[in-house]
Amino acid sequence: xxxxxFAEFIAMGGHGLYVWLSYGLTAVVIAWNVxxxxxxxxxxxxxxxxxxxxxxxxxxxx
Amino acid sequence: xxxxxVGATIRRDLTLxxxxxxxxxxxxxxxxxxxxxxxxAVDPDPKFLSKIAGGVIWVAxxxxxxxxxxxxxxxxVEDGSLEQWLASGESLYAMSLGKALVHWCISGxxxxxxxxxxxxxxxLPADAYQALIFSLLVGTPVLSLLGAVGAALxxxxxxxxxxxxxxILPLYIPVLIFAASAVYHAGIGMDYKGQIxxxxxxxxxxxxxxPFASAAALKLNLSR
Amino acid sequence: MWQWLKRLYHRLGSPKWFYEITAKWxxxxxxxxxxxxVTGLVLGLLYAPADYLQGNSFRIIYIHVPAAILAQSAxxxxxxxxxxxxxxxxxxxxxxxxxxxxxxAGFCLIALFTGAIWGKPTWGTWWVWDARxxxxxxxxxxxxxxxxxxxxxxxxxxxxxxxxILALVGLVNIPIIxxxxxxxxxxxxxxxxxxxxxxxxxxxxxxxxxIMIVTxxxxxxxxxILRTRNEILWHERKRSWVKDILEP
Amino acid sequence: xxxxxxxxxxxxxxxxxxxxxxxxxxxxxxxxxxxNGDLLQLAGPNGAGKTTLLRLLSxxxxxxxxxxxxxxxxxxxxxxxxxxxxxxxxxxxxVKKALTxxxxxxxxxxxxxxxxxxxxQALDAVELGGYEETPCQQLSAGxxxxxxxxxxxxxxxxxxxxxxxxxxxxxxxxxxxxxxxQKKVESGGAVIITSHHALENIASLQQLExxxxxx
Numbered sequence: 001x002x003x004x005x006f007a008e009f010i011a012m013g014g015h016g017l018y019v020w021l022s023y024g025l026t027a028v029v030i031a032w033n034v035x036x037x038x039x040x041x042x043x044x045x046x047x048x049x050x051x052x053x054x055x056x057x058x059x060x061x062x
Numbered sequence: 063x064x065x066x067x068v069g070a071t072i073r074r075d076l077t078l079x080x081x082x083x084x085x086x087x088x089x090x091x092x093x094x095x096x097x098x099x100x101x102x103a104v105d106p107d108p109k110f111l112s113k114i115a116g117g118v119i120w121v122a123x124x125x126x127x128x129x130x131x132x133x134x135x136x137x138x139v140e141d142g143s144l145e146q147w148l149a150s151g152e153s154l155y156a157m158s159l160g161k162a163l164v165h166w167c168i169s170g171x172x173x174x175x176x177x178x179x180x181x182x183x184x185x186l187p188a189d190a191y192q193a194l195i196f197s198l199l200v201g202t203p204v205l206s207l208l209g210a211v212g213a214a215l216x217x218x219x220x221x222x223x224x225x226x227x228x229x230i231l232p233l234y235i236p237v238l239i240f241a242a243s244a245v246y247h248a249g250i251g252m253d254y255k256g257q258i259x260x261x262x263x264x265x266x267x268x269x270x271x272x273p274f275a276s277a278a279a280l281k282l283n284l285s286r
Numbered sequence: 287m288w289q290w291l292k293r294l295y296h297r298l299g300s301p302k303w304f305y306e307i308t309a310k311w312x313x314x315x316x317x318x319x320x321x322x323x324v325t326g327l328v329l330g331l332l333y334a335p336a337d338y339l340q341g342n343s344f345r346i347i348y349i350h351v352p353a354a355i356l357a358q359s360a361x362x363x364x365x366x367x368x369x370x371x372x373x374x375x376x377x378x379x380x381x382x383x384x385x386x387x388x389x390x391a392g393f394c395l396i397a398l399f400t401g402a403i404w405g406k407p408t409w410g411t412w413w414v415w416d417a418r419x420x421x422x423x424x425x426x427x428x429x430x431x432x433x434x435x436x437x438x439x440x441x442x443x444x445x446x447x448x449x450x451i452l453a454l455v456g457l458v459n460i461p462i463i464x465x466x467x468x469x470x471x472x473x474x475x476x477x478x479x480x481x482x483x484x485x486x487x488x489x490x491x492x493x494x495x496x497i498m499i500v501t502x503x504x505x506x507x508x509x510x511i512l513r514t515r516n517e518i519l520w521h522e523r524k525r526s527w528v529k530d531i532l533e534p
Numbered sequence: 535x536x537x538x539x540x541x542x543x544x545x546x547x548x549x550x551x552x553x554x555x556x557x558x559x560x561x562x563x564x565x566x567x568x569x570n571g572d573l574l575q576l577a578g579p580n581g582a583g584k585t586t587l588l589r590l591l592s593x594x595x596x597x598x599x600x601x602x603x604x605x606x607x608x609x610x611x612x613x614x615x616x617x618x619x620x621x622x623x624x625x626x627x628x629v630k631k632a633l634t635x636x637x638x639x640x641x642x643x644x645x646x647x648x649x650x651x652x653x654x655q656a657l658d659a660v661e662l663g664g665y666e667e668t669p670c671q672q673l674s675a676g677x678x679x680x681x682x683x684x685x686x687x688x689x690x691x692x693x694x695x696x697x698x699x700x701x702x703x704x705x706x707x708x709x710x711x712x713x714x715x716q717k718k719v720e721s722g723g724a725v726i727i728t729s730h731h732a733l734e735n736i737a738s739l740q741q742l743e744x745x746x747x748x749x
Contacts, residue, residue, distance in 0.1 A: 001332055013336060015343035018407050022346045022400040026353070029392050030505075037512035044519050049532045051523075070644030074633065081632040081669075142626025148594050150645040151617025211455055215448050219438045229431040229452060232424045233459050236466035243473065264462070275455050278372070282444045282451075284594055441556065524557070 067152045068160045071143075075164040086130060086168040093126035093173060097180045108185040115184035116194065116245025122180070123173050123198065124205065124234055128227050130169045131209040134161060135217035139283050144217075148284055158276035159269070162203075162210040170202030186249065193248030193258075197241040200261040204237050207268040214279035237264060299376045301518040302527050308511045315508040322501030330494035337491075343407040346400050348494055352502035354397035354418070357425060358460070360390030360506065364432070365457035368450025378514075380446040381521070383453065384436065385513035389506065391429035397422050417471035421464045428456045542619060542692045543605065544570045544724045546591065551600035553586060560586055561744060564600070568693070568726060573719045575741045576728045582745030584728040585625070585697055591726060592622040592695045618645065621691035625698050627682040631671040635662050635681045638670060642685045656687040661706065676702045683707075686714050692723045700731045712736075 003009040012019045079086055100118045101111060138144045147157055177194055180186075186194065212230040216222035244257035297303045330348040337344035367383035370376055401419045402412050413419070432449045439445035487495070522528045551564040560583030568574055576584045589595040590602065593613055602609045604616045629638045639653050657666050660680040662673075670678050679702045686694065700708055708731070716736050718725055733739050 002335060003332065009332070012342035012345065015341055015407050018343050018403050019345050022349060022403045025399045025403075026349045026396050029396050033389060033392050033509055034512075037509070037516055040516050041512070041519070044516055045532065048519070048523050048528070052529060052532055067645045070641050074630070074637070074641045077637065078630060078632055137630075140626075141630065142624055142628035143630075145594065145622075145624050145626060146628045146642065149592055149617060149620075149622040151593075151614035152645060208455075211451075215435060215452060216438070218440065218444075222438075225434055225438055228427070228434055232427040232431065232463070233455065235424055236459075236462050239466045239470045243470065260466075271458065272455075275451050278451050279448065282447050284589075 067147065067150045068156045071147070071157065072160050072164055075161070076167065079164075079168045085133060086172065089126040089130040089169060090172055090176060092129055093122050093176065094180065096122040096125060097184060101184070112185040112187050112249065113246075115181060115186040116190060116249060117242040118184060119177055119180050119186075119194065120197075120201075120238055120242045120245070123177070123202065124231075124238060126173060127169055127202065127205045127209060128230065131165070131206075131213045131230070132216075132223040132226055134165055134210060134213040135280070135283075136213075136222070139217040144280060144283060148281065154277035154280055155273045158210060158214070158273040158280065162206045162272070162276070165210060166203050166206040170198070170206055173202060174198040186245075189251055190245050190249035193244045193254045196258050197244045197254075197261060200258060200265055201237050201241040204261065204265050204268045205234060207265075207272040208233050211272050211275045211279060214276045214283070217280075218283045237261065240264075299374075299378055301378060301522050302525075304378060305515055305518050308515060312508065312511060315504055315511070319501060319505040319508055322497055322504065326494045326497035326501055329490075330498065334491045334494055335488060340408055343404060344491075346404040347491075348498045350397055350400040350404060351495060352499045353393045353400065354422060355499060356502050356506055357390055357394035357397055357422065360386050360393065361425060361428065361453070361460065362457060364390060365450075365453040368446075368453045371446060372450050372454075377521070378518075380443075380450070381514055381517035382510065383450060384446065385510055385517060387429055387433045387436070387449070389509050389513070391426060391433065393502075393506075394422060394426040394429055398426060415471070415474070417468040420471070421467045424463050424467070425460070428460075432456070544568065544572075544619075544693050545603075545605050546609075546693065546724075546726075547601075547603040547606070548591065549601040549603065551587075551590065551598055551602070553583065553590065553598040555583070555586065566742060568724050570692075570722045570724060571719050571738055572724045573715060573733065573736050573739050574724075574726045575733055575739060576726070576744060577730075577741050578744035584744055587744065588622075588695055588697050588726065588728055589624075592620065593617065594622065619691055620693040620695060621685070621689050622695045623682060623686075623697060623699060625701060627679050629670055629678050629681050631678075632669060634667045634669055635673070635684075636666045638681050639684050639688075642682060643689050646690055648688050648690075652688045653684075656684040657681070659687050660684045660710065676704055676707060679703060680707060683711065686718075694718060694723065694725045694727075696725065696727045696729075698728055698730075700729050 010016055010020070097118055100114065104114075105111070135144065138147075147154065174195060177198055178191055181191055181194055209226075209230050212226045212233075215229065216226045219225055240257045240260045244254040244261070247254045247257070326348060331345055334345070336342050364383050364386040367379045367386065370379035371383060398419065401416075401422065405414055405416075405419075406412050432453050435452055436445040436449040439448055519528060519531075546568045548564060548566045552562045553560045564587075566574065576587060578584055586595065590598050593602075593609055593616060596610065604612070609616055628642060630641075633641075635657055636653060639657060640648075640650070643653070654666060657663060660683060662677060662680060662684065665673060665677070670681065673681075683699060683703075699711060703711060712733070712735070715725055715727070715733070719736065719738050727733075
């Protein structure tokens with residue numbers, strides 16, 4: 001283990017800002033990369049299921 | 063007299079350029095104006111200018127080329143000429159090469175001829191003129207060839223001009239780097255054969271490969 | 287062997303097969319990504335020794351380098367998928383190429399951000415025209431170009447084709463751009479302190495880096511699969527097998 | 535006028551053509567054959583795929599399933615050979631406004647070798663005599679179209695594929711074009727045409743109704 005305390009780990013020998021800023025920005029991009037397809041999938045499934053239901057109703061009437 | 067479709071198209075495009083000189087003169091004016099902006103905006107000191115002259119002229123040449131590229135295929139797509147090329151069964155490879163040649167004749171060649179004038183305005187060192195001419199002579203055909211691919215890709219897009227610049231500028235970087243460096247090195251009395259050689263290699267590569275991409279891109283505009 | 291390849295090709299070309307098989311892969315890929323990421327970061331952030339020149343700021347390497355490597359190979363994969371689409375008209379390939387572009391651009395952005403941030407303690411300034419950063423910036427422009435072109439076309443199909451052609455032209459250009467930028471860089475800035483490229487790295491530093499690189503590829507595969515599955519759902523929405531998924 | 539078109543055998547065949555655009559099936563299981571003396575009119579409502587079919591038959595668009603044969607062999611095996619025997623006129627005229635009718639016509643036929651005298655005669659035949667060297671921007675839309683149609687008189691292609699050629703033509707132009715079509719099929723050439731214009735007075739007329747297949 002390179003660091004003796006948690007505070008030392010956060011400080012990163014004075015370079016904490018740069019290290020954590022990098023990791024933070026990366027986490028944001030990664031999170032967006034994961035969330036985007038998951039949300040799109042949910043929306044797609046919902047929309048298409050709705051469309052199917054609509055079409056069924058339409059067919060039943062006709 | 064039959065020139066074949068490729069020859070006839072080159073002749074037709076040159077005739078068109080002669081009838082509408084604005085189309086190729088405006089980018090040249092732009093070339094001149096962009097170069098005039100640098101002393102005004104940065105520093106008119108001749109010592110400073112002579113250092114950046116080569117780079118400025120090349121950046122201006124690159125932008126002026128982009129301006130004239132947008133029109134390269136647009137009219138042909140819109141009026142049905144492109145359809146007729148494909149219907150003729152002649153090689154689209156040769157056709158793309160021919161179109162790039164025409165583009166160079168009305169953009170790269172006049173730029174090259176005008177460049178010494180800009181060199182004077184920007185106090186280009188006397189030793190650098192030869193390098194400037196050579197680099198433009200070898201480099202601007204590469205710009206036309208690569209640009210023709212972008213023009214073919216965006217010919218059917220409504221506001222294609224801006225998109226074209228976005229696509230093509232990153233691809234122009236190697237030409238810019240080597241050409242500007244050739245002029246700079248000639249200015250400080252160093253050898254610049256290596257850079258010109260690299261530009262020549264780029265030209266050979268572009269002349270062989272880009273017509274394939276242009277031809278494929280042109281076919282895209284027809285499948286609508 | 288040839289028969290097997292042919293069968294694989296046909297299967298890959300079938301959206302339904304891809305959709306069903308990847309459903310089984312997703313949990314595994316996700317687990318490997320998380321485990322690899324945690325291991326790599328714990329080793330890299332806690333156990334790797336500090337760099338003798340750069341101190342602890344070098345720990346940015348564990349995201350910067352994997353992101354940069356991935357951004358470049360993603361472009362290559364995108365161009366290859368595009369070529370497969372152009373040559374064999376395999377729709378799956380077009381969808382894969384389409385979904386790679388934003389992911390690759392995302393990793394490119396990560397590499398640029400982290401490179402700039404890393405530059406501050408190392409060079410004392412946020413941005414230096416370092417050869418690697420510069421060619422990464424140009425790669426980002428290429429990604430933007432491909433995405434913009436794809437969206438600008440009237441029909442989705444010609445968008446795919448145009449983007450594939452541009453990606454191939456870009457692929458040929460990437461080594462030329464890299465070479466010219468490196469040459470230009472050595473000309474203008476001899477002997478600057480480079481961000482990466484150590485003559486020899488201590489194994490304690492190197493192993494977490496290798497773990498992170500492999501993990502990034504796995505994670506990339508996961509992202510591509512997730513997005514491709516959405517493309518499949520959208521494009522095949524009118525087929526019966528998708529309808530069965532929608533209302534079991 | 536080249537009357538030689540009678541000597542060339544025309545045999546264009548489509549088998550089981552299937553084409554879809556934007557998830558909509560335009561046609562399916564479509565068979566057709568065009569031989570010397572045929573006049574095939576494609577009919578159907580807007581958006582039925584007439585232009586698409588014409589482009590497939592011309593070899594401009596290769597995005598379809600099925601077979602397209604010229605003399606029994608795949609059309610693309612010798613596309614340039616086919617292209618030199620087939621004249622395609624889309625609804626775009628490919629006429630440049632800054633050029634004269636003579637220059638435009640000379641470009642339009644540049645894939646064949648045509649003597650300049652013939653070009654003058656052709657322009658005369660479409661009533662553009664005296665306008666040969668006036669820039670096309672000074673001509674009307676109908677006159678510009680006639681520049682493109684003038685090549686029907688000079689191009690040595692036995693097979694014509696024409697997309698809405700009657701558009702923008704005046705009464706005289708319509709009669710002239712009808713005559714040309716008639717002459718073409720009588721001399722052993724063949725024509726495939728999309729048009730809403732009635733062509734009943736040409737004996738060998740066949741009609742193909744598109745738009746009956748829907749997804």
